[in-house]
Amino acid sequence: MAELTETRERPTRAYVIHPDLGNSRTRRSPELALEEAIALAHALPAIEVVGAEVAKLRKPDAGMLFSKGKREEIGQHIAAAAEGEGAELVLVDGPVTPVQQRNLEKAWGVKLLDRTGLILEIFADRAQTREGVLQVELAALAYQRTRLVRAWTHLERQRGGFGFVGGPGETQIEADRRAIDDQMIRLRRQLERVVKTRELHRKARAKVPYPIVALVGYTNAGKSTLFNRLTGAEVMAKDQLFATLDPTMRQLTLPGGRRVILSDTVGFISELPHELVAAFRATLEEVLAADLILHVRDISHPETEEQAADVGEILDSLGVDEDVPLIEVWNKIDALLPETRAALRRTDARTEGVQAVSALTGEGLDDLMAAVDLRLAEALDEPRIEAELVLSHSDGRRRAWLHGQGVVLGEEMAEDGVHLRLRWTERQRAQFEGL
Template identity: 65%
Template sequence: MSLARALDLDVVGAEVVPLAKARAGYLFGKGKVEELGERIAEREAGLVIVDGALSPVQQRNLEKLWKIKILDRTGLILEIFGDRAQTREGVLQVELAHLSYQKSRLVRSWTHLERQRGGFGFLGGPGETQIEADRRALDERIHRIKEQLRRVVRTRGEHRRARQRVPYPIIALVGYTNAGKSTLFNRLTGSAVLAKDMLFATLDPTMRAIALPDGRRAILSDTVGFISALPTQLVAAFRATLEEVLEADLILHVRDIAHAETEVQAQSVRATLEDLGVGAEAPVIEVWNKVDLLDPESAETARAVAARSPEVAVISALSGAGVEALMVAVAEALAEPATEETVHLAFDDGRRRAWLFDRKLVRAEHSTDDGYDLDVRWTERDRNKWLALG
């Protein structure tokens, strides 16, 4: 239901259909297919959504029988993602996922692509079947998008390497879609990222620098919302977008604690993180958001749990309640033991010397015959960043 409403669709009917066994041709049994067809006609529906996977044959057969357009779960999520993507990379990733999905079906794909590019009449030779022409057109388009994505990902890699030279830890906001990540991001950064009560409001990572309570700075990244049973095409297509999570020094798992299925959603996020390669050892703080929507007793219980666990913070991103305590917990989680060391720099190594002073890591400096001896106090991360400057 929430997926359908994410596209502003008016849901005129919904039904849970128990399936002892999926039928190869129509998914449902003959009687249920006829019953559903009558109900669809009575309500004059313009679209049917099946919250599950349909094979190409099942989708084609049901559309022919019911005389109506049908979307399965993957198709619906692709439509939502296509509606939300904003950056060049996001648009390309959505299109790649959509074409891969379309290729598995090869239903009306020729008309769609012909409208996009003005026709592919030069591709096929005499006697080529329509389905072969469709496949050739899709393969060509997929190849071109992958090439474009490779260039975009290469640029992202260069930006990432540039960030690695800055001694700021990365904090990634993750969570089930519509958990309130973008609202929290906006509160912490003063930014204006799209934050609405809708699924997949954020489809591209947004990064901003923030100040921690102890005076240090960090980079905060807002990522795409997760969802249960995320189509495999989208997990693959959005892996580059989610690379920020893999490289994060701290993960803030934002949960809608007022949602009836908050625990199920949390398990889905944890499973997706695991699939992406985020290990169990990665530092995570669970941010129980929307506490303002709980009844007083439930809110007090949640705060009592958080008081006993440094890995849990209870907040309302909308009102700001609890956010200050969350940031203290973030600073503590990112705190590293600092050590003192003396490093020697030549007179002409002004860049690395300036870097140390800019980060306020120098305790004392002494001139020598061939340069400077600097007494620094830094963390292992600071040291590694400094060495990476060459």
């Protein structure tokens, strides 16, 4: 199966539906949930959204999801979309069983993709590293194994989607569950080799014991923009869901001289497919190994509290230790009215564990870095010992490093070198000896 970008000259016309079950996803406004679903669709360049609606459901129909009347009504909307050309794809913002998918596709005469399938497509389009590609393919197989309704020749490709969107349409099933299981075993073996390589890199970093500070948050909360602002990196940062998938790490020096590893991670989202949570557990190990977590929130979003709750649930499901210190970073204050922004800055000054910032303008970042420095010092609770050291007059590099770390209590020049009185941690001593 050729890649979507090669087989289609124009985007696939898509109609987005958010089923409102009333008692499900109670934290969310159906209208805002639909907006998020549309944003997910826009995250794929191969899709053009030509219509959308919230479909109220009293009770899901086991075979068709929607009742007959609602199904016919939606079918008319699908046919009338795109100025009468009709939609070619329906995106349902929620789970759809294989039976429901097959029946609705037949009833509406279009392809159908549920929320999990769409997120898998986005991840396939964005994954850059070998590990990311393997993890997405593994997640896609786990998803398809429950369905066996599509061909999966896409697995011969490294990236570019799974054929759920566009392409030549239905093809004959080319494999049964045994074949899919064999493919999953092969992918897991490849992934194990990649993970072992990353573990070696982690062990190498552990020899230079820099604490890990992990950025987590809802997708599009501004993590990558903050990461770039603090480190000078050029991680892709767009106003787009799932702009970053593969973890990125950079060294960062805090105001007190402490060096840390800052890790940017994949954004979370409500109802994240469990296949992806499992498949990306290895990628998110940086969060599990973190000494400090920065939970970046889009404080300007109308459902910022609900998004924060979703992130908390995913962190719990990953097994993140509750004792790991966490700072809430209230980002995007530049998008607020001046009086609201000022009020938030006053709140963060009074509230421990909260920092209001704008990664875009840089407002509040100095205070954030000072808070990170302080929280790490408290969390690591490293004992400091006093020591004396003599450096040669020509050893300016290591002398400058000691001053940069803020560990020099005093120094005297003598004929045999520079005599320094130090107060440092065992970690700093080990770093110094490695210079």
